[in-house]
Amino acid sequence: MIVFPLLCFLFSTISTLVCNETEKRALLSFKHALSDPGHRLSSWSIHKDCCGWNGVYCHNITSRVIQLDLMNPGSSNFSLGGKVSHALLQLEFLNYLDLSFNDFGGTPIPSFLGSMQSLTYLDLKYASFGGLIPPQLGNLSNLQYLSLGGAYSSYKPQLYVENLGWFSHLSSLEYLHMSEVDLQREVHWLESTSMLSSLSKLYLGACELDNMSPSLGYVNFTSLTVLSLPLNHFNHEMPNWLFNLPLNSLDLSSNHLTGQIPEYLGNLSSLTVLSLYGNRLNGTLPSSLWLLSNLVYLDIGNNSLEGTISEVHFDKLSKLKYIDMSSTSLIFKVKSNRVPAFQLEELWMSTCQIGPKFPTWIQTQTSLQCVDISKSGIVDIAPKWFWKWASHIDLLIDLSDNQISGNLSGVLLNNTYIDLRSNCFMGELPRLSPQVSRLNMANNSFSGPISPFLCQKLNGKSNLEILDMSTNNLSGELSHCWTYWQSLTRLNLGNNNLSGKIPDSMGSLFELEALHLHNNRLSGDIPPSLRNCKSLGLLDLGGNKLSGNLPSWMGERTTLTALRLRSNKLIGNIPPQICQLSSLIILDVANNSLSGTIPKCFNNFSLMATTGTEDDSFSVLEFYYDYYSYYNRYTGAPNYENLMLVIKGKESEYRSILKFVRSIDLSSNDLWGSIPTEISSLSGLESLNLSCNNLMGSIPEKMGSMKALESLDLSRNHLSGEIPQSMKNLSFLSHLNLSYNNFSGRIPSSTQLQSFDEISYIGNAELCGVPLTKNCTEDEDFQGIDVIDENEEGSEIPWFYIGMGLGFIVGFWGVCGALLFKKAWRHAYFQFLYRVKDWVYVAIAIRLNRLQNNLRVP
Template sequence: MAASFATLHHVLFLVWFLPIAFSLSFFFFKAESISNVSCNEKDKQALLTLKRGLTDQEHVLSSWSDHKDCCIWDRVICDNKIGRVSELHLNNSMLGGEISGSLLQLEHLNYLDLSGNDFNCTPIPTFLGSMFSLTHLDLYGANFCGLIPHQLGNLSSLRYLSLRYNSNLYVDNLRWMSGLSAVQHLNLGYADLHREVDWLQIMSKFPSLSELYLYNCQLDSLNPSLGFVNFTSLRVLSLFGNHFNHEIPNWFSNLSTSLLELYLFNNSLKGNIPPSIFNLEKLEHLDLGINSLNGHIPSSIGNLSRIKTLFLDQNQLNGTIPKSLGLLSKLETLYVGENYLTGTVDEGHFRKLSKLKDLYMSEAPLFFNVKSNWVPPFQLYYAYMSSIKIGPTFPSWLQSQRSLSILEMSMSGISSKAPGWFWNWTSNITYINLSNNHIECDVSDIFLSSTVKVLNIANNSFYGPISTFLCQKKTRKNKLEVLDASNNLLSGELSHCWKYWQSLIHLNLGSNNLVSRIPYSMGALLNLQSLGLQNNSIYGDIPSSLKKCSNLRLIDMGDNHLSIIPLWIGELTNLLVLRLRSSEFKGNIPQQICQISSLIVIDLANNNLSGSIPNCLKNISAMALHDSNVISLYLDGHASYVESVQLVPKGREMEYKENLLLVRLIDLSSNNLSGSIPTEISDLSELRFLNLSRNHLMGKIPEKIGSMKELESVDLSRNHLSGEIPPSMSNLTFLSVLDLSYNNLSGRIPSSTQLQSFDALRYIGNPQLCGDPLPKSCTIEEQSLNKSPIGSVEDDFENSSFYIGMGVGFATGFWAICGALFFNRTWRHAYFRFADEIKDWIYVTTMIKMNLLEKLRVCLSK
């Protein structure tokens, strides 16, 4: 959560900037309509030919008619003196189709903007390189693909060229660009430039180049060996999202007389920050975040006298923050969080920071130690200060911050009472996160202004009846979207005041002392996406009114005293997570649960459920198919809050947050279920965790269980299962937890490195079962009963002349590597457990965290 906040200001920048841009655009196009110049007939016919080749879904070219003067057509500007078309503003028009070569007849066209359209991954027209009058060419985000044509290098008058966000563009070299002698603004963002190793030398030869944007271009070197790079006019350099993987070169110090903005974040840069970077005396924006930079922050940071935004977050920087930071009197945004910085931060670090608005210090072992009567020189909008030491007393300096919009102060060691002024001290606050402290507060004292959208007070010592908070008149105009008061000391009944809380998206009141039925009025929460009432004393039926909450994606009512799983549960077709464990449910598992095709977690463990397992589980496509839509569905909630769920995937309870997206789990353990395991369960090829233990299941383990290739944990213990272990189980190569103990299984355990890696306790209690790792050897009769060509290494070896003929060299090499694992059970088990944990870590870290961080971060530097 803190990492996603670290880039929120970029989005806010766009929110501020775009309305101004559109207003100027509107004024511009209105102004052109007052021209009295008549259109040149040749230009008119060229434009009509262009229109015929384009698809115009939004009819933005409806004014382009042969019966009207083309100089008054929408998005067309003519030269007032000669009546020739000089500019075409066709941006963001939903245009597609073919760009006609008739554009070449517009001999005086100097401005062409086709950005924000969709040309269906067609190549950039090569004839654009023959439009020699062009000074401005913008193809941003127009879905062009393929090789960037060398002919564009003929545009010697071009001052502005933007090809950014056409994600399938590439170059074979950049030497053709030498003809762009007048270029001032060059943006090739997201084009693949990795084939050109001399990109830096080529770019540095443009005498007038002022702004260079080569972000996410698959570049791999900044040429650290170069002593000098001749960027004499460069004001903006944006190179984020590449793969440099080396130290920051010293040639950056050559740019001290011109550079205003430098963006190098997310580039795998390493080593120390060279002090020369802080000698760029005119620098206003510097972003070195999301790299692997280490060492101390140089004290020369105080030389950046004009700096406005400074990002050093998400690196490996250590040592203390230098006091010279407090000299940066123009600093507005400071991000130093998610590093290994230590020591004290005090008043001296902020001495002259009167313009500071955005402060991110989260997740660093810092101690924010200021006097109780300190009044900061700044007025913050955003304060991200989670996981740094602020307490034990509640920070009184916050009372002076009248402009604060976001306060992130979780895990900050605050163990005092929340002061009375806190709940009514600013009318601008939208987000409050005080979770994971030891703050005491009576919930009846909480007053929420109408601006608050997120209130997270989880894991504290808030107390009092929940109804006094929910029903007080002073909060009835609230716009709260997230309320997390879990793991506190709240008591009493859930009120009937939910009609005042209809903006709620996430509600978590779990792990309190609530004693209540679920009121029918909760059905008024039509926007609700997650509902957590776990670990209370909630009793009775789940009211049918909750089926009106059709946006629900997560329900956690575990550890309560409820009755039956309602049949209408199948109407919640967007549900992803259903956790009802340990809540005294009785009756059958309704077949209607199979109607929820989006489910990734079904946790009904430790109840009194009876009857059979539904044989329609294969209809839950999120567990049967690789469905990427699940992630987008889950992230469709509130960007600043991630729900957490306690699950037991491998025999131990774990907390899942962002990584919940990766889980595919069915846990029906510790119930009174009977009948057989449905063979259809084998169709759930994406399932990772299956627990059916401690029931009364009979019959055989499904023969095709081996087709569930993603299974990591299978627990079928303490049932009445019979027959042989299916040979296909040998195909479960990701399996790290297996328990088949205390059944009536018989025959030989199939031979495979995987199945033999588990301890004999995982098979114990099956008297007729034999073979490694059990001490009981199989008789000839028992061996013959279990012969199968699938997954049986030893049988295949005995019956295949192909294997007998294998070379001695291969056998020696194979057993040298694998013999220790095969014969040493402890080593085998440790190996597979290690591999399993590494797999989880790589999958979660790569797929979620970095993906979420970069998308928001790019906005400011576009």
């Protein structure tokens, strides 16, 4: 009877326990040293029980603090930073510490953490720590979980180790994650990690490792079940010791492994995950691969593998959910009446040979979320069942770069990512569900008016971000329904037959970053409503019939990186406001009717004044999207914007290298005046085309300071004067056209300027010197001598003339005096002059005779 009241007393006492006062003060000191812009620690108040604070967990009997979970749950706005205080040492019962995904600005991991003997769980990944990982962490003999990897690249120094000898004391460690930690100084990393006898999961991705000790026959990983070593530099064959592990997950992707996949792979009978993506493996697949009956995830894409695979190979792989064989030369043949043993969730087979018939076996896969059979040699009509079946695939359908045909009129597309580009689809455009986020139907044969598609009624708000329907046969006007598509960030309707005006409603696309309407039949002014597209980075309206002035408001769109308006009917001056576009790297307004002078403020194009620079401005040209970032998780392959540009005299498409191009093209307009000297300060400019205008004056003297210039076209103007000597410095110049101007004098002598054909200089009557056939006279030779700048070394000029005068006197009397007093020399000298006279007479007579003969020719 006494026991029951005692128990009640104990439970009532437990229920009123509060956190230890010493630990409370320690936590407040810890908070004080941190920065907390997102106010995540606002509940940490001296007036509240610390066991109720956010992220603090206490023992349910003793109320001592045992866990501190401060992982950043969201964006960088919620990142903790500052300093990790020594006050944590007063939490003597703390066994769990998680500071992951915060931002400690590249500061070192505190070495005192190695004194917190109670820790069994320590997670500091992606917390932006940098520098040497303290070897004192090896004192944490009770540690079971250690995650230090994932330093943000924007912080230096990166996390690194001198050696891993301190691993030998971590006898309880089961989980180790050190991805993105620099381990290249530790040559014996394999031996050090294999000493961790309790280790079951090891993650060492992107650690600068270059050797897996392929000569070793055995490694003492007795408990290891997960080995992840992607993004390192292994450049040898797969070592044999790998196939003696009790493993169920092996990731060696994105290395440089060579040779064939060995038959020993079959020893890993428990394997559920195999990722060998992105290596240099070759040959056929081992027969033992098809015996791994527990395999769920198989990724062997982006290798030089070959051979034929049939449905028989997969008979024992009934657990497969994920297959990636993309970017290989494998041939995949499955009979139309066979049902594969597996039910896939993701299928990636781009560039595998699947065709020419459409693969009907995929109809049996009812759980698929992603299907990529692009570039697979299919030359067939998409079967009628396909689009209804495909509507149940949530994420991705990619049929691009085949020759699949069919009429999509009335079809409802319901997938998040849809890529049908470069096929033979026809008919009117399909309908969309609000779920579609990325739709590419470029380079097909879709026809009919575009307005029914743009004005369709959606069952909900559209989530469409990317729409590419370029290079089809679409017609009609652009309608006024753009308010339905306000989530669009990239729109490409180029190379169609669209007509009418650009509607004002396009200004409602507030998130738009890239707009392509090139090569249509659009007319009217560029609508001022486009100034509302405040994120616009690329604008391509070239090849239309647009009229009116070049809008001055474009100068407000300081995000513009590329502006292409060539081949329209634009008139008026180039507004000086355009010089506010400091992020501009491509300006193409060629083949219009623009007049006036070239603004002198072009030197404000700051990105054209530098070379090899990159900043956030280029994100519009090279961009990532969530799903494709996941798919390209190893290669990091982005999507690219593209432009057709005329550089070096020919029109070419620029895509992956577009962000490196620096080009100004003002050709074929009615511009007059001189070339502004300020343009020569654009030292990063690679292509400058001012041809076919009415420009006058001379080439700026400092044109030679444009060291990156590869293409220069000033032809068909009224430019005059001499070619500046400084142009000898244009060592990268590979295309030059100065023809049909009024240049005079000698072409400056340099390896570069003399390497061009005569056609680069023709049409300049007073120009002479190589490569022209016209030789320069002695007077022109004298005029071609470099003139010393009057502001440089001016004090030396009088001495130059004094020295020249003295030299003349000495030379004159040295020769004439000798002739005057030496009779034999005088006689020989005049005999020489007579012989020269006779030679000149004969030469002139011969030339006159030839000229007369030529004139007699009918």
